[in-house]
Amino acid sequence: MQWETVIGLEVHTQLTTKSKIFSGASTAFGAEPNSQACQVDIALPGVLPVLNKGAVERAIKFGLAVGAKLNRVNVFARKNYFYPDLPKGYQISQFELPIVEGGSLTIQVGDQEKVVRLTRAHLEEDAGKSLHEDFHGMTGIDLNRAGTPLLEIVSEPDMCSAAEAVAYAKALHSLVTWIGTCDGNMQEGSFRCDANVSVRRPGEPLGTRREIKNLNSFRFLEQAINYEVRWQIEQIEDGHKIQQATVLFDPDSGETRMMRTKEDAHDYRYFPDPDLLPVKLDEDWIEAIRAGLPELPQARQLRYQAEFGLSAYDAAALTGTRALSDYFEAVAAALAKADPKLAANWVMGELSAALNKAELDIAGSPIPAAKLATLLGRIQDGTLSGKLARQVFEVMWTEGGEVDAIIEARGLKQMSDSGEVERIIDEVLAANPKSVEEFRSGKDKAFNALVGQVMKATRGKANPAQVNDLLKAKLAG
Amino acid sequence: MITYKPLSYKVYIPMSLTLADVQRIAHLARIRVSEGEAEQTRNQLNGIFDLIAEMQAVDTAGIAPMAHARDVFQRLRADEVTETDRRAAYQAVAPQTEAGLYLVPQVIE
Numbered sequence: 001m002q003w004e005t006v007i008g009l010e011v012h013t014q015l016t017t018k019s020k021i022f023s024g025a026s027t028a029f030g031a032e033p034n035s036q037a038c039q040v041d042i043a044l045p046g047v048l049p050v051l052n053k054g055a056v057e058r059a060i061k062f063g064l065a066v067g068a069k070l071n072r073v074n075v076f077a078r079k080n081y082f083y084p085d086l087p088k089g090y091q092i093s094q095f096e097l098p099i100v101e102g103g104s105l106t107i108q109v110g111d112q113e114k115v116v117r118l119t120r121a122h123l124e125e126d127a128g129k130s131l132h133e134d135f136h137g138m139t140g141i142d143l144n145r146a147g148t149p150l151l152e153i154v155s156e157p158d159m160c161s162a163a164e165a166v167a168y169a170k171a172l173h174s175l176v177t178w179i180g181t182c183d184g185n186m187q188e189g190s191f192r193c194d195a196n197v198s199v200r201r202p203g204e205p206l207g208t209r210r211e212i213k214n215l216n217s218f219r220f221l222e223q224a225i226n227y228e229v230r231w232q233i234e235q236i237e238d239g240h241k242i243q244q245a246t247v248l249f250d251p252d253s254g255e256t257r258m259m260r261t262k263e264d265a266h267d268y269r270y271f272p273d274p275d276l277l278p279v280k281l282d283e284d285w286i287e288a289i290r291a292g293l294p295e296l297p298q299a300r301q302l303r304y305q306a307e308f309g310l311s312a313y314d315a316a317a318l319t320g321t322r323a324l325s326d327y328f329e330a331v332a333a334a335l336a337k338a339d340p341k342l343a344a345n346w347v348m349g350e351l352s353a354a355l356n357k358a359e360l361d362i363a364g365s366p367i368p369a370a371k372l373a374t375l376l377g378r379i380q381d382g383t384l385s386g387k388l389a390r391q392v393f394e395v396m397w398t399e400g401g402e403v404d405a406i407i408e409a410r411g412l413k414q415m416s417d418s419g420e421v422e423r424i425i426d427e428v429l430a431a432n433p434k435s436v437e438e439f440r441s442g443k444d445k446a447f448n449a450l451v452g453q454v455m456k457a458t459r460g461k462a463n464p465a466q467v468n469d470l471l472k473a474k475l476a477g
Numbered sequence: 478m479i480t481y482k483p484l485s486y487k488v489y490i491p492m493s494l495t496l497a498d499v500q501r502i503a504h505l506a507r508i509r510v511s512e513g514e515a516e517q518t519r520n521q522l523n524g525i526f527d528l529i530a531e532m533q534a535v536d537t538a539g540i541a542p543m544a545h546a547r548d549v550f551q552r553l554r555a556d557e558v559t560e561t562d563r564r565a566a567y568q569a570v571a572p573q574t575e576a577g578l579y580l581v582p583q584v585i586e
Contacts, residue, residue, distance in 0.1 A: 017556045024559030033577035034568070038560040042567060054556025073550075082507055084581040131578060140578030267505055272545065280550040 001237065005229050006198050006206060007165045008119075008157035011172055012150045013182040014126070014190040015058045021125050021149035022049030022092065029188050037128070037143035043087035048275055051076075055149040056279060058181040059099045059123050060289050062151060065179050065296055066118055068103025070286060076123075076276040079268045084141050085128035093152075095270040098122035099279070105155075105175065106298055107167040108316050116168050117156040124150050151181065157196065157206070162225035166218050169193055178297055178322040186216050193221050198242070199232045207232070208242040212249055212256055224249035228256050300325055308332070308340035317348055323362045327369050334373030337380050346376060350390060354397050367396050374403045387460055388412045415462045418470065421454075424462070425470055428453045439475060447471070493523050 020027055023040035040047045063070045077095035100121035107114050128143035153172065159165045173191055177184035184191050193216070198209035212228060215221045227249075232242055247256040295303075297319040304315035319325045324347070332343040351372065355365060375392055378384045384392065384407065395406050407413050415421055429436055432453060438446035454467050496512075499519045503510045510518060564577065573580040 019556055019558045019560075024554070024557065026558045026560070032562075032564075034564045034579065035562040035577070036560075037567075038563065039567070044567075050554045051551050052556050053553035056553060075545075080505075084579075084584060130584065132583070135575055135578070135580050137583055138573065138575075138580040139583045140575065141581055142578055269505065274545070277545050277547065277549055277551040279553075 002202055003199050003229075003233050004202050005160050005162075005225075006157045006200065006209075007159040007161075007225060008196040008209075009155045009159070009165060009168060010194040010196070011153045011155075011169065012126075012192045012194075013153060013172075013176050015055050015149040015151055015181055016183055017052055017054040017058070017149055019052060019054075020147035021052050021055045021123065023147055025147065027148050029185075031144055033140075033142040034144060037146060041087070041128075041147040042143050043089075049092060049273075051276065051279065052149060055123055055151075056099070056281075057285075057289060058149075059121065059151050060281060060286055061179050061293065062121060062153070062176065062181050063100035063103065064286070064290050064293060065175060066100075066103030066105055066121075068118060068121070069101045070281055071097050071099055071101060072281050073097065073278050074099040074281075075278045076273045077270045078273045079124075079270055081268060083127070083130075084139060085130045085143070085146065087128070087143065087146065091125060091127065092273055092276070093124035093270075094122035097278075099281075100151075105168065105171050107164065107171045109161075109164050109167045111313065114158075114164065114167075116158045116164075119154040119156050121151050121153040124152060126150050157198075162222045162229070165195060165225055166222050169218060169221055174297055174319075174321060179294065189216060192216050195221060195225055195228075197225055197228045197232070199229060199236070207236075208244050210242065210244065210256075211246045213246055213259065215249060220249055220251055223251075223254055224256055227254060231256065294322070297322075297325070304340075304344075308344070310340065310344055314344055314348065318344060321362065327362050327365070330369035331373045331376070334370055335380065336377050339376075339380065342376055342379070343373075346372060350393055354393075366400065367393070371396065371403065378403060378407065382463065383407065383414055384412065385414050385460070385463060388414060411461075413461065415458055418466065421458070421462050421466060422470055422474075424457050425454055425467070425474055428457055429474060436475070447475070450475075494519050494526070 198207035
């Protein structure tokens with residue numbers, strides 16, 4: 001039996017403001033419990049929320065980056081529910097008139113491109129944290145996170161596999177960190193995904209969905225969706241109906257389990273918050289933010305292909321994060337002889353491999369872009385072969401130091417003195433009469449063996465092209 | 478004037494509430510009401526709904542709804558940290574605290 005999977009994502013991105021969305025308390029992570037929860041955050045009677053301009057600005061920035069409609073007038077609403085980490089008894093969110101509507105994100109799945117439509121993105125405040133460890137049968141509440149600004153980004157149900165959902169989440173993560181609206185730190189909960197998942201037989205109307213809450217890694221997102229899809233298909237094939245429900249993913253068991261069904265789902269009784277006036281976005285403000293937007297990943301990918309002649313795959317890999325992309329551009333720009341492909345190969349190859357191995361991101365690279373460019377310059381001017389350059393790279397990575405000093409100190413310079421190379425070739429020819437004989441009787445393989453011997457005798461420092469030429473000339477003569 | 482389409486706020490308001498409606502609203506608001514109180518509340522709420530019905534009878538065709546009673550816009554605050562740590566003062570009046578946390582009855586979901 002054929003099944004189709006339908007997935008939509010809701011992603012809570014924590015905005016990078018210094019202070020909270022409705023109060024002047026700090027949003028810094030990791031502070032002493034409740035030391036950053038002021039009278040507004042703990043909802044003392046009589047306090048009033050005052051909206052943070054920085055939060056609105058980031059929402060506008062995001063809306064512009066995804067080509068969405070910005071609601072010039074948008075409204076905050078109260079979402080009512082009772083939970084101890086929500087001191088007011090309601091969350092201030094946006095309901096009918098969110099700040100951002102529509103827009104889209106292009107994702108890359110394998111070598112396929114796909115456009116995922118966005119429904120909306122709205123501003124809201126985060127709740128506090130409940131600590132369920134035993135405090136004599138009580139629950140501990142830390143309200144430092146209460147009031148932290150979030151932009152909840154809701155997609156259309158345009159994804160049809162866990163792989164697509166992950167590709168979307170990664171593209172979104174890359175974008176919000178690229179434009180600086182969110183720091184993207186998933187361990188600290190700055191980027192949290194909820195996945196709405198349903199299955200159906202091809203051509204049939206949408207199936208009943210279940211919502212998997214609070215997935216804070218791409219791996220969990222993928223595992224949770226795959227498990228949920230299998231579970232739903234089994235249920236239906238066993239003759240059961242799917243009930244609309246909210247579920248949690250347990251990383252230890254790899255299973256999803258029910259949190260609540262629709263029957264006891266919340267009735268949030270949204271209504272416009274009388275404490276907050278509608279928010280108006282001025283055209284001048286929007287245009288100023290638009291002018292300040294950086295070149296976006298999608299635009300850079302196209303430019304890398306057009307200007308640098310890189311493949312779509314390479315262009316996508318190099319724009320995975322803005323820091324990586326900026327690094328690549330700095331290397332490419334610093335090369336004396338323009339060769340973006342050489343820069344791309346080294347950034348994606350040697351450098352990325354070393355970063356992965358050391359579990360570092362580009363910001364933590366011990367080799368700055370200028371230094372890598374110097375190294376590549378030594379390949380370009382013939383001082384180093386690719387192999388020798390990798391040795392210099394290795395030294396720079398582990399011990400540091402300047403490119404030329406390392407080449408000098410370790411004697412890694414490629415031999416350019418053709419007299420010296422010729423002398424070694426003569427020695428090799430004299431020592432390997434059998435190979436010479438074989439080559440002369442038409443065995444091309446023997447030539448490669450001789451090149452290998454010369455390279456070995458020079459400890460890899462001869463220029464392979466030069467060795468080829470000289471050897472050919474000698475054997476012909 | 479703010480123009481926006483009211484969608485879900487525009488709920489169907491029944492001419493009169495049943496006791497079950499009152500109990501449901503009370504449950505959502507986490508207010509315990511006795512049967513006698515429910516009866517009294519129902520009458521009061523129905524009185525309010527009569528008023529609303531009167532207002533709803535007014536022809537508002539072509540008039541854009543307002544999101545707020547005052548036709549002005551929100552003023553924004555600069556993104557600056559202006560609050561200091563006053564946890565000790567706030568926790569002095571809290572029923573129970575420990576290790577800097579506010580303690581509440583356990584919530585099992």
